[in-house]
Amino acid sequence: MKDILTKSALELADLLAAGTITSVELTQACLDRIEALNPKINAFLHVDREGALATAADVDARRAAGEKLHRLAGVPIALKDNMVVRGMPTTCASKILQGWLPPYDATITVKIRQAGLPIVGKTNMDEFAMGSSTEHSAFGPTLNPWDTARIPGGSGGGSAAAVAAFMVPLALGSDTGGSIRQPGSVTGTVGAKPTYGAVSRYGLVAMASSLDQIGPVTRTVADAAALTELIGGHDPADSTSLNEPVPPLVEAARAVAEKGAIEGLRVGVVKELSGEGYAPDVLAAFNETVEKLRDAGADIVEVSCPSFDYALAAYYLIMPAEVSSNLARFDGIRYGIRVEPTQGPVTAQRVMAATREAGFGDEVKRRIILGTHVLSAGFFDAYYGSAQKVRTLIQRDFARVFEDVDVLVSPTAPTTAFKFGDKIDDPMAMYLNDIATIPANLAGVPAMSVPNAVSDEGLPVGFQIIAPAHGDQRMYEVAQLVETLSDDVVSQCPAAQWDEKSAQAGEVQEEK
Template identity: 85%
Template structure:
């Protein structure tokens, strides 16, 4: 593997700024590794070699001319394939969009282009972000670089696998119920879900609008902080965007890294996010890191959030209801594929039915049917209305415990990566992978997963930090301390030894 690819994004940024390397050289190295490894792990659905190299050459020319550039200018990045990028295929890993090429950029894409970061391509995912394993992609599963017989998490397994396999130093994902953090946990990457509204959702193809949030996928906490500074901030094109600054996340992370301590920090261990269903090694790694936080000056407090026991059930009523509404636009009439039936008269209704039958996968259909049912007359109050009441209780539990502690911590996922096919026949078993990540989405608070340890089987384990809304900076400070305690887990990925043939 090219030595450059083992470096963090900020280390690469320093090399670019000093003139020791060029963006064309770095981007070419990423593209060569993608060409060599993607047939093996299927992390990318589309690679834009020409566009990425052109963007890299432009950055190099501007730097040579003495232009002042963004710190991450020239550092390559990948996008989850539910973020629109002008002229680049956007499929959401579904057949229904066909070869649709959007005529505009998502706000996060605009900001990445303005920062001078070459976009190397679009990554694989569960279809329309529905899944916990990236087994539900219409274009085949992504494999975990730690063990290719295991899942890379979902729905953003492609972005996580691309970063874990040293294909790119940075990627973007979207997190609706844990789709950045859970893949981060099982691939040994850092994944952050900012406060709801802190990063614009304009141009993110919606799954569940009140839950979706774009965030960074990286190998270090500092890189995640730097990327969040690029993509965050108010956007008038997004009605849910927060009108507040991102904050100096990288400076805060650097300060904690230098000190190795966060004095006076109150850390809450959530009673409901451990115990039955969690692997012994996951709990042991979590406990060890909590004790490390105590030794670094933190006060450890056990807290109880009783409503969290109902979070999974509430989520799987609210989310499908929003899915049913958001996916109604995919009808074979306006964009994407159009399938006309041959066995019945061609009408608007029959074309919609034939198109959706051919274009949507089983998991998407399952969630649309469930969501349509819970929104129907006679069931709305019993299901959707009750789930929203539980959501309010979860928000109140968060508000109560954040009066007592500064952050909450838990394992990110109850288990390490499972093998392909283990849970595809049991949707409930699959859904349980998100049991620790879902509460943060229901409340809109920031949360992130940091690599914590490696199991006896050689699989990564994640550690989750949850902070109050708008306290993303505090979350990053604690995450940096956890990373310092845990060491370079990401660098232990076996893919680091894979050679480009």
């Protein structure tokens, strides 16, 4: 079944519909590969073998009975471990939630269940989605299938690694400042952040509520489009949910793939998101793809968004402030672990302090402290208020340039995957990995990363497309064009050559 697992989700859906394979066979193949590779990669924190196979068997029975099913019915999927699934452990990769079983399903979980996709498990992440390398997980880092000595990005490194290593064809991540797109860039996967509010956040454990957005992690643009169509749409349970229909993303992507061009396409190259600080191989791959778009008939213009220079600073004031507020609920009283002080009286305040000290990791504590500081009475206007003003300027810059261009493009990340430990002790160096992805979150506009090249070191490079708010369809069209014009990056991942027997025998070695 190894060759089956390298196929796209839509190809697998066609095989299932034709009766060439069954969902039980496909799900079992995914589970076998997870069992073989996960001890090495650590992409999954929890695997639900029984539940996934039960869903698969149900889909097979319904299909055999002639029932009309969702196109993706029977295709396995993994969820980032900050999305709740009733009765399945949800930890956010934090000790403070270790063993917690949610009593309800997230809206995206409900939609996935109704469509008949077997949920094989929950993927690893930086604790509470705080990080760019998945080194901040309380349960150990996830390794990059391209080079297991390197990071898979973050915070959603588990979902990206699971898809890149052909453990599952589909996964979901959450993107607060690039946590879908940056892992996509360094693992050679497709990662998309929809327009803010296009996918319900109900049941997503909040990090920064005004920035968080759930999106797809796949190996092709068409698969990402299909998954977004499934999970998107209005949700009354989410007060920020957009009340508008989901655009025909798969159909739009297919039309571009067949034609190989987009008439009248205007592409803006963001001056502030390239140049100094970006690795030469990343810039070379980006410029080559831009020229391919030009050759395909696109009108390429350089645009300037001056406020983007302040986006990183604004983000790391707004985000920690919201983190401080959202994580106040983890107090050792209502749910999660409870740690009581070893000496002195057992008061609610002292239980809370002991629980948070033991349950939260260093990066989470760092952001809570920073957020509490910027929200304090003496500093609110100087820091948080000023950051919100910068956010408005960024939104205005986007609105201005989108009057002249259809999409903006940039490298997704300034470098390819770096080695474990290189930046773990330097928070500022780690934060700079999100420099190109953050502006889209601050403005709430859609953005996605598409693999467009492999560097001289044999590492994938990502190309970012940003569209106006509600312009997800145009974003997918351009992403499909980039994928069509680029070399096949996915098949070059070393994990494509790994098999279960060699993994179980310990022959999957770290790349040097």
